[in-house]
Amino acid sequence: MCAALLRNSIKCINLRLNTTVLTKRNICTSALRCKWRNASSADVERSLLKGDNLPANYQLIYRAPLEKYVAWAKNVSTLTVSLITLVAGYNLATTSMNFSSALKKIDVGVLASTEADFYFFAVGFVLINMAIRIFVFKYPLRIYKSGEKYVAVYGSQWPVGTVKHYFQRGQIEEFKNVLNPWSHIIFKLGHRSSMLIIDYFKTPSEFHELFKEKET
Structure with a gap:
C-alpha cells in the first residue's frame, strides 16, 4: 500500500512539473511573438x-535578437586586439625585433604564473576572437x-x-x-x-x- 501511495505521489509531482514547464514554454513563445509584433x-x-x-x-x-550584444562583443574584440597589437608592436620595436626579449619585458605574472602559460593564454585569446568573428559572419x-x-x-x-x-x-x-x-x-x-x-x-x-x- 505504501508503495502504491508513493507511486501515485511521484506521478502527481511529475504532472505538476510538466504542466509548469509547458506553461513556461507557452509564456516564452507568446513573449517572442509579442516582441516581434512590437519590433515589426x-x-x-x-x-x-x-x-x-x-x-x-x-x-x-x-x-x-541580441543585435546590441553581438555588436558589443565584436567591438570589445576589436578594441582588445588593437590594444594588444599596439603594445606588442611597441615592445618588439624597442627590443630589436626579439620576441623573447619583448615577452620578458612584459610582466606576465599579471596574466599567468609561467611564460608557457602565457602562450596558452595567447592561443586561447586568438581562438575566442576567431569564434566571435565567425559568429558575426554567420x-x-x-x-x-x-x-x-x-x-x-x-x-x-x-x-x-x-x-x-x-x-x-x-x-x-x-x-x-x-x-x-x-x-x-x-x-x-x-x-x-x-x-x-x-x-x-x-x-x-x-x-x-x-x-x-x-x-x-
Whole structure:
C-alpha cells in the first residue's frame, strides 16, 4: 500500500512539473511573438529599411535578437586586439625585433604564473576572437524580401556598418555537419552559411516560402 501511495505521489509531482514547464514554454513563445509584433511596427520597419539603405519595395521578414550584444562583443574584440597589437608592436620595436626579449619585458605574472602559460593564454585569446568573428559572419541581423528577391543584412567585421548578401527564393538549404553543434539552425543562403532562428521570422510561412522554387 505504501508503495502504491508513493507511486501515485511521484506521478502527481511529475504532472505538476510538466504542466509548469509547458506553461513556461507557452509564456516564452507568446513573449517572442509579442516582441516581434512590437519590433515589426511600420515606423520601426521604415527606420530599419532606411538604416540598411534598401529601396522601399523591400519588406522586413526576419529580425534576429541580441543585435546590441553581438555588436558589443565584436567591438570589445576589436578594441582588445588593437590594444594588444599596439603594445606588442611597441615592445618588439624597442627590443630589436626579439620576441623573447619583448615577452620578458612584459610582466606576465599579471596574466599567468609561467611564460608557457602565457602562450596558452595567447592561443586561447586568438581562438575566442576567431569564434566571435565567425559568429558575426554567420549571424544575419535582418532579412528583407521583394518578390522573389531576398537580402540578408549582417554586421560588418569593422566596428560600424553592415554587409548585405543577396539571394533568390529557393536558394536555401540545410547545412548539415556532425562536427557543428548548431547544425540544426545553420542554413546556406545562396553560397553563404547563416544561423537562422525560426521563431524570429515574421510568420512561419515566411520561413517556408524561402524553400519554394523560383517561378519561371
